[in-house]
Amino acid sequence: MSQNNGNDSIINKTANDVLLLSRNSLIVNLRFLDIALGRLELTASDHATLATDGRRLIYGPKHILRNFRNETTRPTRDYLHTVIHCIFSHMFVGTLVDRQLWDLACDIAAESTIGDLGLRVTESERQAEQKPVIDMLRYEVGILTAEKIYHYFREADIPEEDLETLSRTFKADDHSGWYGRRDRRKDKTSDQDEQEKHDEEAYDDSGSIPGISPEALEAEWKEIAEKIQDDLETFSKEQGDDAGDLMQNLRAVNREKYDYTAFLRKFARLGEAMMVNDEEFDNIFYTYGLRLYKNMPLVEPLEYKEIKRIRDFVIAIDTSGSTSGDLVQRFLQKTYNILKSSESYFSRVNIHIIQCDADVQEHVRITSEKEFDDYISSMEILGLGGTDFRPVFSLVDELIAGGEFTDLRGLIYFTDGFGTFPVRGPRYETAFVFLDNAYNNPEVPPWAIKLVLQDEEI
Numbered sequence: 029m030s031q032n033n034g035n036d037s038i039i040n041k042t043a044n045d046v047l048l049l050s051r052n053s054l055i056v057n058l059r060f061l062d063i064a065l066g067r068l069e070l071t072a073s074d075h076a077t078l079a080t081d082g083r084r085l086i087y088g089p090k091h092i093l094r095n096f097r098n099e100t101t102r103p104t105r106d107y108l109h110t111v112i113h114c115i116f117s118h119m120f121v122g123t124l125v126d127r128q129l130w131d132l133a134c135d136i137a138a139e140s141t142i143g144d145l146g147l148r149v150t151e152s153e154r155q156a157e158q159k160p161v162i163d164m165l166r167y168e169v170g171i172l173t174a175e176k177i178y179h180y181f182r183e184a185d186i187p188e189e190d191l192e193t194l195s196r197t198f199k200a201d202d203h204s205g206w207y208g209r210r211d212r213r214k215d216k217t218s219d220q221d222e223q224e225k226h227d228e229e230a231y232d233d234s235g236s237i238p239g240i241s242p243e244a245l246e247a248e249w250k251e252i253a254e255k256i257q258d259d260l261e262t263f264s265k266e267q268g269d270d271a272g273d274l275m276q277n278l279r280a281v282n283r284e285k286y287d288y289t290a291f292l293r294k295f296a297r298l299g300e301a302m303m304v305n306d307e308e309f310d311n312i313f314y315t316y317g318l319r320l321y322k323n324m325p326l327v328e329p330l331e332y333k334e335i336k337r338i339r340d341f342v343i344a345i346d347t348s349g350s351t352s353g354d355l356v357q358r359f360l361q362k363t364y365n366i367l368k369s370s371e372s373y374f375s376r377v378n379i380h381i382i383q384c385d386a387d388v389q390e391h392v393r394i395t396s397e398k399e400f401d402d403y404i405s406s407m408e409i410l411g412l413g414g415t416d417f418r419p420v421f422s423l424v425d426e427l428i429a430g431g432e433f434t435d436l437r438g439l440i441y442f443t444d445g446f447g448t449f450p451v452r453g454p455r456y457e458t459a460f461v462f463l464d465n466a467y468n469n470p471e472v473p474p475w476a477i478k479l480v481l482q483d484e485e486i
Contacts, residue, residue, distance in 0.1 A: 040072050043089035046096050050104035053149045060259040064111050064252050079202040080110045082119055082245045086205075105142060105150040109200040112138040115253050116277050118174055119206035120246045126182065127207060128191060133177035135198035136165065140172045141274045157197050171276040253278055291459070291479055292366050292440070340436045344382045344420045346443035347389060347411035355463065356409055359442050364400055378433065380424075385411035388419045393432075415447030421454055428455075449473050 047070055055062050068085040076088040085107070095102040113119060118134040140162045142150050162172070169176045181191075257278040343363060345356055360381070381403065383390040389410035394400050420441065427433060438457035445462045453475025460472050461479045472478045 039093065040089045043087065043092040044070060044072065046092055046103050047085070047087065047107060050107040053104055054108055054147075057147050057149060058108075058145070060256055061111070061115075063255060064115050065107075067252065068111065068114070077202055078106055078110060078200065079205055080114060080119070081205045082114055082249060085110060099152060101149060101151055105152050106200040108142055108150055109135075109138045112141055113201070113203075114249050115256065116174065117246060117249055117253070119203070120242070120249075121206060123207055125178070127203075128195070129178055129181045130174070131203045132191065132195050132198065133174040133181060134203070135195070135200065136162070136177050137172055137174040137277060138200070139198050140165075141277060144274060154197065161194065161197065173277050288362065288461075288479070288481065289366050292363065340378045340433045342380045342382065342420075342424055342436070342439040344384060344417075344439060344441040346385065346415055346417075346441065346447065347383045347409050348385045348413060348415040348444070348447075356442070357404070357407060359461070359463075360407070361404060363440070364404060380427065380432075382420050382423060383410050384416075384420050385413035386416045386419075387411075387413075388423055391423065415443065417441060417443070417447050418450050421450050424454070424456075445472075449476075 051065050054065050058065075068080060069083065071084040071086045072089055073086050074088065076086045077091045078088070079086045092103055095106065113134060116134075116137065118137075121130060139154075139158055143155055143158070143162065165172055165177060165180065169180045186194075257275070260275060260278070343360070345360070347356065377395060379394040379400070381390075381392045381394060382388060392403055394403060420439075424436075424439060428436060436456045438459065439454070440459050440461055442461045442463070445460065449472070453473060457477065458475070459477035459479055461481060463481060
């Protein structure tokens with residue numbers, strides 16, 4: 029027994045030394061990642077392979093040494109793979125995602141990032157098998173973020189056996205701790221399921237760091253990601269230029285997230301609607317009157333309520349080649365769904381939809397839900413030329429001068445951002461909604477509001 033304990037002690041210490049060597053090698057080559065690489069506490073567990081919960085790097089000593097024996101660079105590569113999951117906030121995900129596809133998407137994003145860095149200390153034989161898949165995905169989706177890869181797989185309907193093959197090609201660590209504790213032990217039959225059971229147990233029995241909530245942990249990793257991006261854009265710019273996937277993923281993680289519904293409702297104004305105002309209705313006096321006078325209330329509920337709604341509004345669509353087709357219709361449909369919601373849409377409206385590339389191609393006035401429905405169902409995209417924003421503002425100014433609007437609250441312009449802006453701002457509020465698949469940060473004039481959305485958010 030003592031000899032076995034002694035062997036286990038040697039195995040544990042050797043595995044720990046291998047991981048410390050891996051960490052030091054990465055810090056020497058990637059100094060801008062020093063905070064992230066040093067953030068995870070090395071935690072051994074007999075049940076684990078390799079995993080993280082954002083606080084610990086949980087590892088199985090025998091698993092680490094087995095990989096090191098087969099390929100000396102493998103533990104270093106896997107260490108970086110796991111840290112990248114934290115930097116890109118991959119584990120902070122809801123339970124409603126397709127777990128198999130999300131795991132695969134995150135692993136591909138991590139492995140493609142490692143390949144971009146081009147480090148000798150992380151070179152691996154598996155890169156040759158990964159390259160055709162990564163090249164194909166870059167062609168299909170562009171920037172390889174986990175979100176984009178995930179949405180691609182959702183649409184592609186890939187056979188189960190192909191997904192399993194891809195998983196084996198890109199997997200480096202276990203993700204079971206990302207989704208919370210689940211009791212699936214009674215269903216475990218295969219060797220793979222048995223390993224997943226052990227990986228889940230590793231999260232349960234390897235200790236924890238008290239006083240850190242999931243929200244605080246996510247905020248901490250977001251701060252680390254922001255520091256890494258700042259470093260790459262300044263002091264380590266040369267390395268950042270050679271790390272395309274890393275920089276683009278950091279921009280995706282660090283970009284501000286927007287609620288388009290809340291954003292659109294900022295343009296609403298107060299108006300009266302025929303509806304019961306529960307906030308100003310006193311239920312006590314109402315029920316007292318019913319008891320005292322037998323179905324004769326002392327007070328009646330107010331039959332109108334002041335709420336914020338949208339009446340006069342302009343939606344401009346950039347119909348140049350980069351924002352054409354189905355995406356435009358989806359944007360209009362999303363905007364329409366928000367506008368017609370009970371708290372933001374008057375029964376009679378004055379909404380103008382303008383299609384424009386370098387010139388105004390179509391101008392339609394909408395006064396009711398039925399007209400909006402009819403327009404959406406038969407809409408055609410017109411133009412597909414260059415992009416010039418000025419014709420839309422000239423047209424709106426003419427409409428205001430002609431009395432077409434009584435209280436124009438604002439204009440939303442859906443575009444890719446690459447066009448000519450007016451020199452002077454209009455008298456009404458203007459917001460440019462950018463479609464930004466490349467995670468760029470388009471500049472707008474100081475008089476305009478900027479909102480950046482990805483196509484999967486529309």
